[in-house]
Amino acid sequence: MDILKPLCQGSLRRPVLLPLLLLLLPKYACEGKGIAASWFHMGTQPAEVFQVPEPQHLATATPVCKQISGLSKRQSKLCLMYQDHMTSVSRGAKMAIAECQWQFRHSRWNCSTVKDHSVFGPMLKIASRETAFTYAITAAGVVHAISRACHDGHLSSCGCSRHGRPRDLHSNWIWGGCSDNLEYGYKFTREFVDSRERRAVRKTARSIMNVHNNRAGRRAVLWKARVTCKCHGVSGSCTLMSCWKQLAPFREIGDFLKDKYDGATEVRLNKLGRLETRDPRFNSPTPNDLVYMDESPSYCNRNSSVGSLGTQGRQCNRTSQGLDGCNLLCCGRGYNTQKAVVRERCDCKFHWCCFVECKVCTKTVDMHTCK
Incomplete structure (x- = not known):
C-alpha cells in the first residue's frame, strides 16, 4: 500500500511504475478512500427505506434488506428475519450520530460525517479514542x-419488559407498569451490531477492541436506566x-x-488474545470503559488520509478557556473577527390561554473564526 501513496498524492516520480500501479489501483484504493461500508450507513437513510411494504405491494416492492448497504452476511440474515426491527436500528443510528456531533461540537474533531457508506470516513481506520466513541454511541x-420500540408495541417479537421487581422498591408500591424492554434491546443489539466482529474467522486486536466498545455502549444504556413511579388517586392524593x-x-x-471517552484506556493485545493496558501502572479496563490502541491525529489541519477536516473556518469563543476557545480550537493559528447581525426572539409574553407572543429583535455581534 505504501507504494501507492505517491500516485494517490499526485507526486509519482518514477513513470516506469505507472502501468503496474494502474493495475493495482482497482484492487487497492488510495489512502483515505475505499473505506469499508458499515451498518452505520442506516443512520443516514430516510425512514421510508426501512418500512416494510403492505402485503398487496410485496410483489412489486424492492425488499427492505436489499436497500441497505454495509451489512455483513449475518446482519443481512438478521434483517430478513427481523425486517420490522430495521426502522428502529436506523433510528438508533440517527440518534447516535446526532448525539456524537452534539458531544463534540466544540472539539477539534466534531464527529463530522462524509457522504459515503462508511459515514465517518477514513477516521474509522484508526483505532483511536474517537473510533471507540463512535462504536459505543x-x-x-x-x-x-429497540428497547423503546418494544415498549411502544412496534415490534412483533417483543413487548413490555418482564423485569423482576427491584429489591429496594417500597413494599407498598406496585411493580407492573410497561417497562422499556432493555433485556431484548441489549440482546438484539449484541447479535446485530457485533455480528461482523464475532463471526470473523480470525479475531484481530481491532475486532476485539470494537466488540469491547460496543459492549460498553450497550451497558451504558442499562447503567443509566432508572425506576420511574407515578402517583394515582383522587385530586393528587397518591393513594397508589x-x-x-x-x-x-x-x-x-x-x-x-x-x-x-475522556478517560479511555490505551490497550494492546496480549499473548492470551486479551486486551491489556499498555502502561502497567494503570488498572485493566472494565467492561464499562472505552478502549483504544492508536493515538489520535491532531485534527488541526485538513488531512484526507485520516479523515480530518481541520479547524479552519470553525467558529470559536474568544473568551473561553475550554475546547471551544479560539486558542485551543484554532491550534494557535489565530482567528478572524467580523461583525454579524443576529435575529432572535425577544420580549416574549404569555397570553391566556394558551400561546406565547414574541417580537423579533436584531443585534450586531462579533463572530470569531479560526484562521
Whole structure:
C-alpha cells in the first residue's frame, strides 16, 4: 500500500511504475478512500427505506434488506428475519450520530460525517479514542431505540419488559407498569451490531477492541436506566404508586459515554488474545470503559488520509478557556473577527390561554473564526 501513496498524492516520480500501479489501483484504493461500508450507513437513510411494504405491494416492492448497504452476511440474515426491527436500528443510528456531533461540537474533531457508506470516513481506520466513541454511541443508540420500540408495541417479537421487581422498591408500591424492554434491546443489539466482529474467522486486536466498545455502549444504556413511579388517586392524593423501568434520555447516555471517552484506556493485545493496558501502572479496563490502541491525529489541519477536516473556518469563543476557545480550537493559528447581525426572539409574553407572543429583535455581534 505504501507504494501507492505517491500516485494517490499526485507526486509519482518514477513513470516506469505507472502501468503496474494502474493495475493495482482497482484492487487497492488510495489512502483515505475505499473505506469499508458499515451498518452505520442506516443512520443516514430516510425512514421510508426501512418500512416494510403492505402485503398487496410485496410483489412489486424492492425488499427492505436489499436497500441497505454495509451489512455483513449475518446482519443481512438478521434483517430478513427481523425486517420490522430495521426502522428502529436506523433510528438508533440517527440518534447516535446526532448525539456524537452534539458531544463534540466544540472539539477539534466534531464527529463530522462524509457522504459515503462508511459515514465517518477514513477516521474509522484508526483505532483511536474517537473510533471507540463512535462504536459505543451507535451500539447504545440501537439498544435505546429497540428497547423503546418494544415498549411502544412496534415490534412483533417483543413487548413490555418482564423485569423482576427491584429489591429496594417500597413494599407498598406496585411493580407492573410497561417497562422499556432493555433485556431484548441489549440482546438484539449484541447479535446485530457485533455480528461482523464475532463471526470473523480470525479475531484481530481491532475486532476485539470494537466488540469491547460496543459492549460498553450497550451497558451504558442499562447503567443509566432508572425506576420511574407515578402517583394515582383522587385530586393528587397518591393513594397508589405504580413503578416501572424506564430508559434514560439519550443525552444522559451521551454524557456518560463522553466521560468514558475522556478517560479511555490505551490497550494492546496480549499473548492470551486479551486486551491489556499498555502502561502497567494503570488498572485493566472494565467492561464499562472505552478502549483504544492508536493515538489520535491532531485534527488541526485538513488531512484526507485520516479523515480530518481541520479547524479552519470553525467558529470559536474568544473568551473561553475550554475546547471551544479560539486558542485551543484554532491550534494557535489565530482567528478572524467580523461583525454579524443576529435575529432572535425577544420580549416574549404569555397570553391566556394558551400561546406565547414574541417580537423579533436584531443585534450586531462579533463572530470569531479560526484562521
